[in-house]
Amino acid sequence: MEGIEQLYTFIAAVQSLKENEWQQFSGIWQPFECKRKTILTAAGETERYLYFVLDGLQRAFYVGDDQKEATIVFTYPHSFSGVADSFLTQTASNYFFETLTASKFLRTTYKQLEELMNKFPAIQQLVLKLTAFALKGVLERQIEIQSFSAEEKFRSLLKRSPHVLQIIPHKYLASYLGIDPATFSKLLGSVRI
């Protein structure tokens, strides 16, 4: 199946699996692709799938009381994707998950993953580590959002992921940092990295 080697490479860096564990794990993924601007999960829905991104750009966003969209997270190859908290807790999502460009994935369902987690401690360990790294990322971002100035947020993003300037439209990056698109353009012109 296309993409399964990329999945293996990604997984192997996090957790080593025995041959039969990998065989079972690799067997629960199905290919899935969709057009740009497809909403894959709506607020109020419970996330059914865990996605592994092979191609394209996606984002999760929340619609605030002022009707402003707050972009919470971007995903692109190769990484896991979907509404992680809703998937892991199997409770309703508070936000939307959509593709920004035409996208290709492998995906699996909660039920299939849960079955393997119950059967193989190593797969449970894998999911725990992935969740832990995701949590680390979220808390680091929390600090940036609460304590950093617009310029510091901008610098921090470009230090961590300089390539995003090329792949993510700037209005979405501004929404991700919680700064005004005009401020974002100004920073882009003035800040030397």
Place this chain on the structure above:
Amino acid sequence: MKTFNSNQLLESLQADVRELVLAATYLQKEDPELLLTAPAPGKWNVVQVLEHINSYGRFYLPAIEKSLQVNKPQREMFKPGWFGNYFTKIMKPGENGKITNKMSAPKSHRPASGLDVKPVMDEFFNQQQTLLALLEKAKQKDFGAIRTPISISRFIKLKVGDTFRFLIAHEQRHFLQIANAISDVRNATGKSQANHQAVQRSPAFLHG
């Protein structure tokens, strides 16, 4: 006649419904006054349009649910029926985003006046979640063979796949009406639209 891959059709209808949930999420954050003002004398306000959509859901969602209890496993391809295509086509807004053929609602689907925003909104969101779940359930069923009754005639039954298409096209049609109603009310009252993304974001269903 065009046939569809069954799963692709259901996934694309689910994406359409989610697009409507997003549009309604924007409406929910609007000034309620805007949703309760008729765009012109005798025209429905936004809440009435939503209530009209809800009245269809009250009939069709239980009907679909009941018909999906039949145990017939899914087929790979779905072939729409003649009536299904006809009803979907007359409902669907044009490519240019305009409603071309005006029609008037059957008596049983005419909304009352003096509705409250919240209960109508809540029911709309609940119905869309039910609709999404039914589309998911249909992935296991032969929705080209199973049929559901329709609200306006006892003599016609649609394939469930067509009922989904027709019902969602009907919702899309009325969300266009909602967008128009909002901009009419805004123009009439001179209210600014500082950050009106609900209209800015052109609904994906217009681009097919």
